[in-house]
Amino acid sequence: MDQAESLRKRMEERFAGAPAVYRNKAKTLAVVSGKGGVGKSNISLNTALALSDKGKKVLVIDLDVGMGNIDILIGRQALYTVVDVLNHKMPIHRALSTGPKGIRYISGGTGLNTMFELNRDKWAFFLKELSTVLNDFDLVVFDMGAGLSKDQLPFALSADEILVVTTPEPTSIMDAYSAIKHLTLNGRELRLKVIVNRCINQKDGISAFLRLSNTVNAFLQQKLEYAGPIPEDPLVSKAVVEQQPFLIRHPRSKLSSAVYLLADSLLESRTVKTEGNRSFIDKLSSFFRRGNAT
Template structure:
């Protein structure tokens, strides 16, 4: 594992790795981006929030765990050399599947034709997640772009992450589905930290009102505190960036949505969220819970 961590470090910082001193070892936080309803903007948010953290000098890896419908690579206009699917097929190491995207953003692509990681035999599953343990301390954030809804697989990722960012739009269907996610997750583990992002708002007021109503319902009916991370306006620059296969933050850095995501990132970095067990805790929970 030590050798592998060194190889990873070399790959990430592009020079011969030296053993880091203990003070410089980062705490790696795992954030799961999820939603109840599909198509609300999770993948675009995960990618641009990740890039915005990179702008704040954070080392970030986006891990596309929407297996079967993985599309972070498509949003980046990249064809990955290897994916989670081929890693398992060819028995590759973690460093073989980590790709470097724009501005040093790292990503792991899910790959297609692969839709049930947890159906894999136990030894393969353990090997896969133990490989990822080499990333501990090498990146500040691992952002999981999950699929929508309450699949068994999604729930496992959500319950194992340090923080969960729940994306909704102001539409009632999206809000009720997001609420179902909170209810299910809270029922399984009341200590999961969740923050709400309201995407595709027509006004700041609409974003605030949606978040306030959601917060109130979660508090009243579940006794769960869900703070809002912020809202993102409906902005045609997002579909334009998707068509160009370039992240919004790079294609349209001054667009309204890009400005909102940067502002949210600033606020996110100010939050004093309790640090759980990071990547190692994530792996233990994924494997043994």
């Protein structure tokens, strides 16, 4: 008995100092943008496919309720959606659909205007269901709606990492800054990465990131990490029309190679201790206990 007690204590000490991603298994990634049309959902989906190719069990949850397009990009119609889980208390495993390369996803659906108006009983059910999912996957990717509405903000603030998608266009950079400002004013100890989409070359991506990073550092005192560039490529539009992810349609393109590099950077990074090393579910629950999101 003494030996068992000693072993238990050693295991508790070991996991107490371990990154949250290992204690909760699934690493959570929120993919956000300051505006629509910058390729956020395409990056969310194709990055998930690249992670699956690297042997990871990945789940994509489309939180752009009412305007989600993950299933459109895949070319499949989901039977059930996030709305079914939230409104009708459907078990979350029943709402899972299977996508290419074995990834799982939950469609955003339609018909739910404000998720946070659900009663406490429904939210308790949803959080419990979401908690079980975190034990079944290595990574959970939340594809957020453009602009980060009040409804979506807690999910982004609770994630282990936030990936901000922008392009080199000045207006896109300013929109990304606005999204980062919104996050920074409402959260703390955030880990923010930036991916610059539609770059002409490497220099184009670095220049855009530095403009954004310098502005964020000067006015928000927030550190950003550069996740790399994604090249401008007409293959993206063709893949969208064909409703087949470009990583599958053109796996050897420079475009796909850049996404594989992004996947590598996400796998290499370790979740740092934040907010007392609280889990994703703990942090998310705290928003709902307060009754609203900031």
